[in-house]
Amino acid sequence: MVTLRALSERCGVSVAAVSKALNGRQGISAEKAELVRRTAREMGYYPNAAARTLKTHRSLNIGILFKNVMANEYFSAILEGVRDAAEEHGYDITFLSNVPGEYGYYQHAMRRQCDGVIIVSPGYSEQEQSEALKLAESDLPVVSIDQIYRNRSSVTGDNLGGLEEIVSYLYGLGHRRLAFIHGEMGDVTRQRLAGFFRACRARDIRVPDEYVIQGQYQNPDAAALATRQLLRCKTLPTCILYPDDTACVGGIAELADHGLSVPEDISCFGYDGSHIALLTRPTLATHDQNCHSIGEQAVLELISAIEDAKCFVPRNITVTGSVHPGGSVRDLAQK
Amino acid sequence: MVTLRALSERCGVSVAAVSKALNGRQGISAEKAELVRRTAREMGYYPNAAARTLKTHRSLNIGILFKNVMANEYFSAILEGVRDAAEEHGYDITFLSNVPGEYGYYQHAMRRQCDGVIIVSPGYSEQEQSEALKLAESDLPVVSIDQIYRNRSSVTGDNLGGLEEIVSYLYGLGHRRLAFIHGEMGDVTRQRLAGFFRACRARDIRVPDEYVIQGQYQNPDAAALATRQLLRCKTLPTCILYPDDTACVGGIAELADHGLSVPEDISCFGYDGSHIALLTRPTLATHDQNCHSIGEQAVLELISAIEDAKCFVPRNITVTGSVHPGGSVRDLAQK
DNA sequence: AGACAAAAAGAAAACGATTTCTCTCCCTTG
C-alpha cells in the first residue's frame, strides 16, 4: 500500500508537505506540490478513507434507511437518484440496518461514522419506526423522503398537486364522473385525497361517496376488489383513478372480466409512471413522480445540512411530477 | 463519543483490557469482562469502524459493481439478495464508481478498504469493462455474477438448464414447433441457445433457422420487430420463447396487432419471473431465475474467499430456477 | 513454604492520515 510516508520519502519532503500538496492546502511551493502530485499518480497512491475519517471525523458516507423490496420500482428509482447524486458529490452510501437487541439504525450510522442519513422507508414494524425516530431525533443531519420529522428537511412527491393535475387533465378530456380508488391511509394518501377533492370542487364536479374507495398500494387484487365494488353503482364513473400503475393493471383486468373494455367503456388512470405503464395494451395514462429527482434532491439537501451546518434551516421540498397521457383514457370531448 | 478510553477510565481498567473484553479475547478475567460489557451498554458505546479498519486492515465492507438501471427487476432482486446476505453476516456494501481520469473501480475499492468485491454488472462501455477487468485481476477477493473471470468464482443463473426445462415443459404440453427470440449475444445468450438446441435435439424437435431470431433484452419494441419477422414464416410456431418478460409483453402486443390471440392462436413464454408476468392478462408463463438467491450465493462465496483465503479455491456456482406456468401457454395435449 | 507455570493486567507502539505550531528563510519597507 502506498502511504503518505512512502510518498514523502520518495520525494524527499515531509509527510506534512505531502498531505498539503495532495489536498491543495497552502504552505507548500507550487513546484514541490506538483512533484508530489506527479509522484502520487506514478506510484498509484489513493488516500486511506479509514485513516482520514478517523482524524477528520468526516467519512464522506451517507447512511440510508431503505427497508423495502427493491423490486418496487418507485423506491428503486429513488434509490438510484440517491446513489447517482451521492456519487457525483463524492459520497458513498451505506444501507443502515437494525438488529433488535444488538444495535439500531443510529448505532449503525455512528459506527460507520456516517456524515448524515436519508430516511427513505424505515420499515413497517413498530420497532423499526421507533428506531427511525431515534435517528430523526439524534444529532446527525437527517433528511427524510415521503414523511416528515420534527425539525428535519423532507422531500416528497407532489401528491396534492399531482392529483389536481390529473383531475384537470381528465376534465379537459370531458370527464365529469371521476372515481378514486386510493391506497392505505397515511400522509401520502391524505394529500392525494385533498388534491382530488380540491380540484373537483374547483370544477364543480360532484363526487358521490361511493366513488371513493380504499384499496391498497401496489396490490392488483385489492384494486380488483375495489373495482368490483365500484361496478355496483347505478351510474358508472367515466374514469377510475388508481393508487398506482400496478393497481391500475389489476383494475383493468377486473373490468375486462365484467365485459367492460378500456378505454371504450370506461377510462383508467394510474400513478407512478412505471415501466409497466408503457408495456400494457392499452398503455396506461399515469402520473410520473420524478423519483430520480426526489432521490437527488434529498442528497443535495442532506449535503447542505452537512456542509453548511451553521446556516442550515430545515424545509419541506416538494418535487413536482407530470401527467403522462396513455391509451387507457378516452377523449370524451373529441366526438 | 464514547471511546475505549472513556470506558477504561470509568471501569478503572486499562484500554487494552477493555478491548479484550469487548472482543471476547482472552487475557482478562470473566468478572472484569462482564463489568466492561455492562458499562459499554450503559454508556451507549459502539466501536469506531474507521479506527478499527485502520488498525486491522479489515473493513467489513463489500464493494459492489452495479452499473445498472435499478428499475430492472432482475438486477434489483440480485442487489437485494446481496444486501440481505451481507447484512446478515455483518458486512456493509459500497457501490463502486468509476470516474474516468480521476479514479477507477479498483481505486475506489481500495480507498474504502473493501474486503472484497462483487461484480454484478460492470457497465457497457469499453472503459468500464476494462476497469472491471483490472479489478478482477487485482489482489482483492472478487466474485462475479453472470460472467466469468479467470481464476475467480462466479455465480450465474442456470441459463442452460433453464431453457432445457422450458422446452421440456412445453413438450409435455404438446408443443412441437418452438421459436426462440433471444437477446444480444454474450455468455448468457449462448448458454440459453445451447440449452434450447440441446433439449430440442433430445426430443427430435426440428428447429428451422428462421425460428431463431435475435432480439434484445428488456426491449419490447425489439421483441415486436422480431415477432413480426417470425410471422412471415409459412408455418407458424406453436410457441415463441422470449428473452425476458418485458420482451414477451411486447411480443404479445405485436401478435394482437396481427389478429393473433394468446394463447388460443399461439403460445408465448417469458423469462425472469418478474412481477409483470403476474399482472398481464393472460398471465405470462415464465422462468423464475431465483435472483435473490444468486445475490446471496455471491456474498457467501465472497465471504469465504475473504475469511478462508488460504484454502479458498474458485468455482462456478449455478443457481437453478424454475418454470412458472402461466396463461400465455396453451395446453395442446388436452383436447 | 518455595518454586514455577499460567493467567491477568497494562504500557506502548502501531495503523495512515491531518493539523497545529515552530523554525527558517527571504523579501519588503522605512
Place this chain on the structure above:
DNA sequence: CAAGGGAGAGAAATCGTTTTCTTTTTGTCT
C-alpha cells in the same frame, strides 16, 4: 541596513482501535 512580515518546510501530536510484550498476580504442586 535593521526590522518586520510572510511564505515554506517539517516535527510532532492526535484520532480510536488492536496487539505485542512486559510485568504483576494468582494458583498449583512438591
